[in-house]
Amino acid sequence: METITTRPRVLVIGAGFAGLMAVKKLARQPVDVTLIDRRNHHLFQPLLYQVATSDLAPSDVAWPIREIFSRHRNVTVVLAEVSDIDQDQHVVITDQGRYPFDYLVVACGAETSYFGRDDWAEVALGLKRIPNATDIRKKILVAFERAETADSTREQDRLTTFAVVGGGPTGVEMAGAIAELARMTLAKDFRHIDAAQARIVLIEAGPRLLSAFPEALSDYTQRTLERLGVEVMLDTRVTDITAAGVELGDRRIPAGSVIWGAGVHVPHAACWLGVETDRSGRVPVGPDLSLAGHPNIFVIGDAAQIAWQDGKTVPGLAPAAKQQGIYAAEAIAARVAGHAAPAPFRYRHMGDLATIGRHAAVISYGPLKLRGFVAWWLWGMAHIYFLIGVRKPLLIAINWLWSYLRAAKGVRLITGTLGGTDDPAYKPPQSVDAA
Amino acid sequence: METITTRPRVLVIGAGFAGLMAVKKLARQPVDVTLIDRRNHHLFQPLLYQVATSDLAPSDVAWPIREIFSRHRNVTVVLAEVSDIDQDQHVVITDQGRYPFDYLVVACGAETSYFGRDDWAEVALGLKRIPNATDIRKKILVAFERAETADSTREQDRLTTFAVVGGGPTGVEMAGAIAELARMTLAKDFRHIDAAQARIVLIEAGPRLLSAFPEALSDYTQRTLERLGVEVMLDTRVTDITAAGVELGDRRIPAGSVIWGAGVHVPHAACWLGVETDRSGRVPVGPDLSLAGHPNIFVIGDAAQIAWQDGKTVPGLAPAAKQQGIYAAEAIAARVAGHAAPAPFRYRHMGDLATIGRHAAVISYGPLKLRGFVAWWLWGMAHIYFLIGVRKPLLIAINWLWSYLRAAKGVRLITGTLGGTDDPAYKPPQSVDAA
Numbered sequence: 001m002e003t004i005t006t007r008p009r010v011l012v013i014g015a016g017f018a019g020l021m022a023v024k025k026l027a028r029q030p031v032d033v034t035l036i037d038r039r040n041h042h043l044f045q046p047l048l049y050q051v052a053t054s055d056l057a058p059s060d061v062a063w064p065i066r067e068i069f070s071r072h073r074n075v076t077v078v079l080a081e082v083s084d085i086d087q088d089q090h091v092v093i094t095d096q097g098r099y100p101f102d103y104l105v106v107a108c109g110a111e112t113s114y115f116g117r118d119d120w121a122e123v124a125l126g127l128k129r130i131p132n133a134t135d136i137r138k139k140i141l142v143a144f145e146r147a148e149t150a151d152s153t154r155e156q157d158r159l160t161t162f163a164v165v166g167g168g169p170t171g172v173e174m175a176g177a178i179a180e181l182a183r184m185t186l187a188k189d190f191r192h193i194d195a196a197q198a199r200i201v202l203i204e205a206g207p208r209l210l211s212a213f214p215e216a217l218s219d220y221t222q223r224t225l226e227r228l229g230v231e232v233m234l235d236t237r238v239t240d241i242t243a244a245g246v247e248l249g250d251r252r253i254p255a256g257s258v259i260w261g262a263g264v265h266v267p268h269a270a271c272w273l274g275v276e277t278d279r280s281g282r283v284p285v286g287p288d289l290s291l292a293g294h295p296n297i298f299v300i301g302d303a304a305q306i307a308w309q310d311g312k313t314v315p316g317l318a319p320a321a322k323q324q325g326i327y328a329a330e331a332i333a334a335r336v337a338g339h340a341a342p343a344p345f346r347y348r349h350m351g352d353l354a355t356i357g358r359h360a361a362v363i364s365y366g367p368l369k370l371r372g373f374v375a376w377w378l379w380g381m382a383h384i385y386f387l388i389g390v391r392k393p394l395l396i397a398i399n400w401l402w403s404y405l406r407a408a409k410g411v412r413l414i415t416g417t418l419g420g421t422d423d424p425a426y427k428p429p430q431s432v433d434a435a
Numbered sequence: 436m437e438t439i440t441t442r443p444r445v446l447v448i449g450a451g452f453a454g455l456m457a458v459k460k461l462a463r464q465p466v467d468v469t470l471i472d473r474r475n476h477h478l479f480q481p482l483l484y485q486v487a488t489s490d491l492a493p494s495d496v497a498w499p500i501r502e503i504f505s506r507h508r509n510v511t512v513v514l515a516e517v518s519d520i521d522q523d524q525h526v527v528i529t530d531q532g533r534y535p536f537d538y539l540v541v542a543c544g545a546e547t548s549y550f551g552r553d554d555w556a557e558v559a560l561g562l563k564r565i566p567n568a569t570d571i572r573k574k575i576l577v578a579f580e581r582a583e584t585a586d587s588t589r590e591q592d593r594l595t596t597f598a599v600v601g602g603g604p605t606g607v608e609m610a611g612a613i614a615e616l617a618r619m620t621l622a623k624d625f626r627h628i629d630a631a632q633a634r635i636v637l638i639e640a641g642p643r644l645l646s647a648f649p650e651a652l653s654d655y656t657q658r659t660l661e662r663l664g665v666e667v668m669l670d671t672r673v674t675d676i677t678a679a680g681v682e683l684g685d686r687r688i689p690a691g692s693v694i695w696g697a698g699v700h701v702p703h704a705a706c707w708l709g710v711e712t713d714r715s716g717r718v719p720v721g722p723d724l725s726l727a728g729h730p731n732i733f734v735i736g737d738a739a740q741i742a743w744q745d746g747k748t749v750p751g752l753a754p755a756a757k758q759q760g761i762y763a764a765e766a767i768a769a770r771v772a773g774h775a776a777p778a779p780f781r782y783r784h785m786g787d788l789a790t791i792g793r794h795a796a797v798i799s800y801g802p803l804k805l806r807g808f809v810a811w812w813l814w815g816m817a818h819i820y821f822l823i824g825v826r827k828p829l830l831i832a833i834n835w836l837w838s839y840l841r842a843a844k845g846v847r848l849i850t851g852t853l854g855g856t857d858d859p860a861y862k863p864p865q866s867v868d869a870a
Contacts, residue, residue, distance in 0.1 A: 040576060040849045057492040062848055066624040076626045079580040079849075096584040130848070141475060145514040149531040189501040191511045413497055413565070414475045414514075 007032050007074075008336050011092055011101035013082055015042045015065045017318045018301030019107035021325030027072040029333045034099055036092065038081045040064055043130065046318060049170065051133035052259075053140070053177035054185070054413075058130045082108070085272040087294060103296050103332045106269055106283070107325065110302035110316060113265035113280065120241045124260035127170055136259060138414050140178065143256040144186060145414075147193045159256035160198040163246045165238055166262030167204030168211070169354040172221055174259050175202040176357035179228040201231045201253055203238060203246065205262075210362065212315065212352050217362040220371045224356045238262075264316065269303045278305050282313075287344030289328050298331070300324035308347050319350040353379050442467050442509075443771050446527055446536035448517055450477045450500045452753045453736030454542035456760030462507040464768045469534055471527065473516045475499055478565065481753060484605060486568035487694075488575070488612035489620075489848075493565045517543070520707040522729060538731050538767045541704055541718070542760065545737035545751060548700035548715065555676045559695035562605055571694060573849050575613065578691040579621060580849075582628045594691035595633040598681045600673055601697030602639030603646070604789040607656055609694050610637040611792035614663040636666045636688055638673060638681065640697075645797065647750065647787050652797040655806045659791045673697075699751065704738045713740050717748075722779030724763050733766070735759035743782050754785040788814050 008031045012019045015037040026033045041062040050056040069075040080096035085104070092099045112126025125136045140162065147159035160182070164175045182198035189195060202209075202225065208218040209225075209232065222232050233248070240247040245255040266281035273291060277283055282305035283291065289304065291297045301321040306314040314320050327345045334341055351365030353375070361375040370378065443466045447454045450472040461468045476497040485491040504510040515531035520539070527534045547561025560571045575597065582594035595617070599610045617633035624630060637644075637660065643653040644660075644667065657667050668683070675682040680690040701716035708726060712718055717740035718726065724739065726732045736756040741749040749755050762780045769776055786800030788810070796810040805813065 040580065057494040059492040059848055064624075064848070066621075070623040073626075077624075078584060079577075080584065142514075145475065149513060149515065186501075188505040189499075189512075191508075413494055413499070 008102040008332075009034065009100060010103045010105065010332055011036065011099055012105040012107060013037075013092065014107035014109055014301070014303075015039070016045075016107060016109045016301055016321060018109075018321035018325040018328075019105065020065075020068070021322045022105050022107065022300065022329045023069065023075060023325075025326055025329030026332065027069065027075050029329070029336065031074065031103075031332070031336060033072075033075045034078060034101075035065065035069070035075060036078045036080050036082060036094060036099065037065060038079070039129075040066070040079050041130075042068065045128070048127060048130070048133050049173045049177060051130065052127060052136035052174065053181050054137055055177070058134065062130060082268070082272065085297075087273070087297065090296075101296075103335075104298065105325075105328050105332075106273070106297065106299045106303055107301040107321075108266070108269055108303050110264035110266050110280070112260060113263040114260070115263055117241075120260070123243050124165060124241045124258040126260045127174070128264070136174075136257075139257045140181070141414050144182075144190065144193070144195055144198075146256075148190045149192070156193050157199070158245065158254040160193065160195070161245070161253065161255040162198065162200045162257045162259065163253055163255040164200065164202045164259045164261060165241075165246070166260065167202060167206065167209040167232075167234070168261060169352075170261035171202055171204070171259075172209055172225065172354050172356060174261060175200055175230045176225055176228055176355065178259075179225070179230050180357045183229060199231065200229065201233060201246075201255070203233045203236050203248070205235070205237045207235055209234075210352070210354060213354075213362060213364045214369055217364060217369060217371060221354070221356055221362055224360050228357050264302065266303045269299060273297070273299070288331055288341060289324060289345050290331075298328040300328050306345065306347070314347045315349075317350075317352075320347060323347060353382070355379055443537040443767075444469065444535060445538045445540065445767055446471065446534055447540040447542060448472075448527065449542035449544055449736065449738075450474070451480075451542060451544045451736055451756060453544075453756035453760040453763075454540065455500075455503070456757045457540050457542065457735065457764045458504065458510060458760075460761055460764030461767065462504065462510050464764070464771065466509065466538075466767070466771060468507075468510045469513060469536075470500065470504070470510060471513045471515050471517060471529060471534065472500060473514070474564075475501070475514050476565075477503065480563070483562060483565070483568050484608045484612060486565065487562055487571040487609065488616050489572055490612070493569065497565060517703070517707065520732075522708070522732065525731075536731075538770070539733065540760075540763050540767075541708070541732065541734045541738055542736040542756075543701070543704055543738050545699035545701050545715075547695060548698040549695070550698055552676075555695070558678050559600060559676045559693040561695045562609070563699070571609075571692075574692050575616070576849050579617075579625065579628070579630055579633075581691075583625045584627070591628050592634070593680065593689040595628065595630070596680070596688065596690040597633065597635045597692045597694065598688055598690040599635065599637045599694045599696060600676075600681070601695065602637060602641065602644040602667075602669070603696060604787075605696035606637055606639070606694075607644055607660065607789050607791060609696060610635055610665045611660055611663055611790065613694075614660070614665050615792045618664060634666065635664065636668060636681075636690070638668045638671050638683070640670070640672045642670055644669075645787070645789055648789075648797060648799045649804055652799060652804060652806060656789070656791055656797055659795050663792050699737065701738045704734060708732070708734070713748075723766055723776060724759060724780050725766075733763040735763050741780065741782065749782045750784075752785075752787075755782060758782060788817070790814055 010026055010031045010033045012023050012035045015035055020042055023033055023035050041064055044061045047061045051058055066077050080094035082094050084093040090101050112128050114120045126132055143159045147156040150156045162178050164171045179200045183196045186195035209221050210218050225232055236248050238246055239249055241258055246253045269283050270277040270281055275283055283299045284305045285299045289298045289300055302316040308314045330342050353363040355361040360372050361379040363370040363375045445461055445466045445468045447458050447470045450470055455477055458468055458470050476499055479496045482496045486493055501512050515529035517529050519528040525536050547563050549555045561567055578594045582591045585591045597613050599606045614635045618631045621630035644656050645653050660667055671683050673681055674684055676693055681688045704718050705712040705716055710718055718734045719740045720734050724733045724735055737751040743749045765777050788798040790796040795807050796814040798805040798810045
């Protein structure tokens with residue numbers, strides 16, 4: 001759908017933190033903005049694991065993109081799947097038509113990566129999008145249901161074993177939340193199994209959990225998880241994952257459910273842009289976040305590889321993505337206004353945080369290191385703060401508090417067909433979910 | 436999974452209003468109760484249409500059966516699909532094993548019926564279970580998205596035409612809610628179409644809407660819907676439904692979405708029990724709700740055909756189902772205790788109510804006839820009252836009020852694949868959803 005316009009046309013691909021922030025800034029500029037996403041909602045990814053463990057409903061962590069920009073008449077939202085970018089003609093090609101641009105912001109985000117073992121996707125569920133979270137929720141809940149009616153204790157044990165691969169924030173948060181789901185929420189629900197006896201194993205290839213955090217917090221995280229009943233395996237490499245369980249060299253853990261939190265990659269940007277990327281598919285950009293040789297094309301967020309400090313690159317965190325979105329919008333606005341380009345992008349690290357169950361968290365913020373209950377509350381407040389301006393922060397806060405107080409996890413719905421990985425009709429969850 | 440027990444074993448099939456109420460009563464009796472459902476949640480069906488129109492999240496209208504009975508140690512919940520009932524051996528056969536019983540309560544509920552035109556199921560979406568509601572939600576939202584990028588106004592018009600078949604409460608509520616979704620919530624969201632111009636057609640074969648209500652309320656309902664912009668077609672029979680639209684004899688309405696609210700039937704009970712049923716599959720029962728010749732087998736709720744007054748049968752409403760659940764539990768308890776059987780079941784009609792958008796409702800309660808805003812509030816209060824004792828009535832009330840005040844419908848998520856009926860990969864929604 002091409003429209004004739006006299007104002008510069010800015011096209012933004014992706015409504016994650018980076019793209020959304022860019023559009024919010026550009027909405028106040030004399031430009032026409034088109035935001036293309038294959039889904040109709042922005043997802044607040046940091047809380048997604050709570051959907052997977054029945055604490056929150058999908059609509060608590062996602063809201064319609066159109067609603068966010070309904071009053072900005074210069075912003076057009078398009079639900080479409082990008083298939084290519086014609087850099088010479090300045091056109092983005094989608095399944096819904098061709099969209100010409102004067103400026104392009106590529107913020108297409110990352111997907112779960114299985115490091116070349118895509119066959120693992122069928123049994124090791126990743127956690128990037130809402131259907132992933134509801135798939136994991138269903139997988140966990142059905143495992144307990146099937147254990148309740150299983151014939152042998154061996155099969156009951158297998159079904160109630162949950163292997164979480166990857167000791168980063170996602171793995172830590174998932175392992176802690178599953179442990180609490182089993183030991184608290186479901187404890188009294190079954191008659192033939194003891195849900196509290198569920199086995200939760202967290203497997204990390206490196207020497208410690210949360211490698212981006214200071215070592216003391218990694219140790220604290222491990223101890224806290226172990227107190228929740230999580231078995232932590234460090235320096236342990238997963239060699240195979242099947243419907244029967246996880247293989248670690250010559251060891252084998254029979255497990256009914258495997259959650260994958262070990263890695264991400266950027267699937268499309270390189271192929272659209274025809275450029276070389278790093279190993280995880282990220283597109284290298286210059287200090288103004290533009291593509292080499294294409295000053296009107298910006299790549300931001302998880303899709304971008306941006307130099308930072310000590311040879312490291314800017315991490316794939318929400319605050320980093322937002323900073324890049326703001327920067328790209330300002331660079332475009334300056335260009336449109338004929339002003340000087342802003343100073344090169346400089347990442348301000350806001351710290352790292354991760355929760356461990358519903359009583360503890362670890363926060364690393366510059367010289368400030370926090371852990372325990374105080375950190376948990378700060379984590380909660382930070383998230384509620386970030387939610388301000390969106391649909392219903394108060395409701396989420398109430399729901400969250402309610403859930404916390406009751407440890408009830410009332411969102412534990414199994415909907416859709418029961419098909420799990422043991423089901424011959426099972427199809428692997430699609431990381432490309434809506435559109 | 437058979438367990439040895441000395442107390443009478445009561446088996447209840449179905450955790451709808453009837454079955455749930457029976458188990459609640461039986462939980463306090465000296466019996467062992469097993470509740471079998473193919474889903475893990477009880478669904479509050481009267482509010483389901485609000486999930487279809489993005490007002491509520493699925494978890495707002497459903498809650499885990501296990502949670503409801505977690506403290507009743509004599510209640511065992513089984514997630515299983517019943518395949519047969521052996522009336523001589525007193526055993527229920529499921530995909531998870533055989534369950535013997537001393538008393539059986541069949542409360543398996545009703546499903547959407549297409550009156551023999553099961554091919555319509557692919558294009559005319561029914562509304563009985565959560566996946567139906569999220570399918571309808573997706574269908575409606577994707578229709579607007581596709582209209583926004585469509586090439587011709589003809590196709591835009593077709594996509595933004597919604598045909599609702601059946602002028603009972605479901606059809607009236609859906610038509611009103613879609614009209615408000617289009618005219619209020621989505622009004623400012625699109626740039627190439629005017630969502631407020633969407634066409635909503637409500638088609639009823641009989642001479643008036645809400646035929647169970649007094650005529651004056653039917654007329655009021657029609658006028659109110661028309662004020663919301665709904666076209667009401669009475670005395671109009673649907674002769675065919677395809678992906679292109681609805682056929683009414685020689686007339687044709689091109690429509691992108693068709694919602695089916697025209698009828699229900701009971702798919703399984705007759706075949707399990709090997710009995711004759713009425714046209715909609717309901718099993719005739721005696722005045723004590725038991726099956727003829729089987730005094731220890733009760734059939735209740737939508738699955739039962741029970742004589743009422745003026746040649747009519749007890750209607751398929753939530754209060755009726757609850758009364759039957761209580762009665763069956765009392766009849767069993769009396770038998771177990773060696774007391775006299777209770778007096779024959781007598782249905783106390785609590786009235787009829789239906790909402791029309793978010794500003795009006797109609798209520799018929801004995802001599803009391805109410806309509807308009809007051810009725811709407813009473814309807815809301817009645818529903819919140821019925822929700823008391825379950826998970827989070829307060830949250831639903833807040834969410835509902837919030838949604839009402841903002842008319843925002845933030846739950847308008849499109850998740851899963853985009854597949855609609857125009858999609859070659861589309862599979863019809865399964866009325867048998869979870870398990």
